[in-house]
Amino acid sequence: MVDRRTAKTKRAIKNAFLDILKVKSINKITISELSEKADIGRGTFYLHYHDLYDVYESVERDLYAELVEMFDEFSPYVTSENLLALTNEVTAYIDKKRELFLLLMDVHENILNKIKEIFNEKVLQDECYSEISEYEQLEALFIVAGTFGILEEWLRSGLDMPLEQVSKILHQLLMKFNLQ
Structure with a gap:
C-alpha cells in the first residue's frame, strides 16, 4: 500500500509533467524544470522515477x-x-x-x-x-x-x-x- 505522502508526491510529479508537456516535447523537458514545477527536489524525483519516460x-x-x-x-x-x-x-x-x-x-x-x-x-x-x-x-x-x-x-x-x-x-x- 502506498502511503499518502508518496501518492501526493507522485501525483504532483505527474501533474507537473503533464502541464509542461502541453508546451514542450518530452525530450525538451528537464528533471530540474519538472522538479521545480512540482515543488520537489531532484532527489525526490529520483526516489519515485528513473527518468521522464x-x-x-x-x-x-x-x-x-x-x-x-x-x-x-x-x-x-x-x-x-x-x-x-x-x-x-x-x-x-x-x-x-x-x-x-x-x-x-x-x-x-x-x-x-x-x-x-x-x-x-x-x-x-x-x-x-x-x-x-x-x-x-x-x-x-x-x-x-x-x-x-x-x-x-x-x-x-x-x-x-x-x-x-x-x-x-x-x-x-x-x-x-x-x-x-
Whole structure:
C-alpha cells in the first residue's frame, strides 16, 4: 500500500509533467524544470522515477488500469444493459480526459492501439469466449478495433457529435453483433 505522502508526491510529479508537456516535447523537458514545477527536489524525483519516460509510462499505466477496471466492473457480455453501461462509461471517461488522451497521443501515437490490445486481451480472456471458433475470435477483434476507430475519430474531432450520441451509436453497432 502506498502511503499518502508518496501518492501526493507522485501525483504532483505527474501533474507537473503533464502541464509542461502541453508546451514542450518530452525530450525538451528537464528533471530540474519538472522538479521545480512540482515543488520537489531532484532527489525526490529520483526516489519515485528513473527518468521522464518513466513518468510518462506511469501516466499511461494509470489510464490503462482505469479502463480495465471499467471493463471488469460492467461485464459487458452478461446483458445488453451492461454493454450499454460500459459504452457509456468509456465514452464519458474519454470525453472527460480528452485533453490527456490527445496530449499522450502527441507523444506516443500508438496509445489507442495499446488500449485496443488491452481490450482485445480482456475480450478473448472472457469466459464466454473460451469455446469459440477462430472466426468468432476474429469477429471480436474486429469489433474492438472498430469501436476504438470510432472513438479515435471522435476524440480527434473528426466526428462532431456529443458524447451521448457517440455512446448510443456505438451501442447500436455493437448490438448488431449479438454480443450477449
